[in-house]
Amino acid sequence: MSPQESTAYTPARRRGLKRLRVGAVGSLLVLVMALFTTAAGADRGSVEPTEGPARFAPGFVHGRVAVDGGFVHYVRGGSGPALVFLHGWPETWWMWRKVMPELARDHTVIAIDLPGLGASGIPAGGYDKATTARRVRQAVNRLGFTQVQLVGHDFGALIAYPYARDFPGEVTRLAVLETPLAGFGLEELYGISWHFRFNMSPAPIPETIMDNDDVPTYLGMMFQFSHRPENIDREVYYAAYADPARRTAGYEYYRAFPADAENNKANASRRLSMPVLAMGGQYSFGPGVADSFRLVADDVRPVVAPESGHYIPEENARFLGDCARLFFGASSTTPDRPELAGCVR
Template identity: 35%
Template sequence: MGLSILDHKEQPVAHGRKRLSTGVRLHYYVAGSGPALLLQHGIPKTSYYWRKVVPLLSEHFTIVVPDLRGIGDSTHPDSGYDMATVADDIAELMSELGHDKFHIIGEDWGAAAAYQVAARYPSRVQSLVFQEMLLPGFGLEEWAQFNPQRPETHLWHVAFYHVRDVPELLITGREREYFTWFIKNEAYDPTSIDDDAIEEYIRSASQPGGLRSIFNIYRATEANMAANKKAAEKSLKMPVLAIGSRDFIGREVEKQMQKVAENVSYKELNYGHQLAEECPNELAKLYREFLQSH
């Protein structure tokens, strides 16, 4: 990647790639030692999103941080962008790396994928952190509609990206302008989004297949709605921590998890959607307290 990510000893993390049984090749990096902890990024971010959090956790955990299929330095298949398929990718990656059981933290679409991992592989997931996301089938589609009571969190892009071909037409060649605005707009403190992070997210979106893969995640909304409603028929038993941002989705993440899990706690931070960029120290403290108690 050409970008330095360090562990708690200020040593570079170890990067690798694994080709899965589906033919998808996932890029990932690992750091630290101890119980396995999987970190899953959202969209349009990459595994680089977690760089500020990794050194705050790697002393206590063996951290695995993948790029989801179609994102960053993972390959860009034609299909499989529904969260159940993404979850199967992640479970296979963890098996390949020798981790039968693990904790999982997901934010944004990484949280939607993390829920599916927990639902599909409940005996393997020791705990789940669900951060700043609305599950398709449980509110995401409603938040894509304008509501004057929450205009700042009108998730208009969910519907826009769902339209085939038009987002590619309008954004291709303007990735820098569009994603710089988009990512900073969702932050409470836009100055916390460093230039190197913006450059990495733009690089990912601008590569061949980059935009298509991002938008195909949103185009799988109907499949995700069906899969989530089916999965919710059986409540999650493992401990779940819902984390919300006061300036973005907030307490709705708790309501989301209470619909699908039995053992839910909630924490809120006074920032925006990009928590690992905006307040990594406070966020990592919440993670450690939750994970080390389970």
């Protein structure tokens, strides 16, 4: 990202990024908070099954589908055009639970656990985003859909991009939340938070340093990169990453960033032609997501999610749901408030 482009990262975003710079004292405070504060939905998340009827909302079911390297766990509900949700790190499909029921009124909503994470199988390799996108596509195709609309947050957005780029005839609309692309701005973040270099370190460095007891402290620090940390169902994610093998899978996604950057730059001329909703949190990336995606897409709609940091689907689910209904709706609708203007179909 050039100096001119980097100026699009607002002071509010910089303040949000600084929340990641917590020292040992801050980490201990996060741990204490985690011990005494349980998010409202944590009990539901901790007992949500991995197959059969879902418990978080009626009409949804859990399932698994075979893909190269193993299988993918998904949660599905509703009917109509397929709307596929891809989560970020350090979360799982559960991050979408607040927006899925409403959107399932007009869509077949499919939330996927990324390979290696959540309840999906753990592949031996292939954590670069282009390979992961092909695995996600396999899962969606085997569920009966050859055309989809995609929503990705963090890692999910990095995976949704090559899905849309490499299979443009199959992706009609794309929404990306809270990340610039590898090769087009993501590298600018490496010096802002130490977790990038830590997670990207070769095995077994992070695996040896981080053990199960450290998960609430470390992930708790990550969840402080938010404006409304009380809205994040962090206990569910602590449990999801308590397995060392799943932490390694998360590290492998980070370790693939250099390869992702090379792949993205080599294929940047294959610009996205479908509409791209690029959303950043008011207290995080703001318009910076759109600045990055404009380098690879022709029709980018910038949106800033108010009263939200990095974890928009949990911090301001109402805004995301309202925006998604406009952007993925069957017809154009006039928004009822100005901050939704970029969401109009």
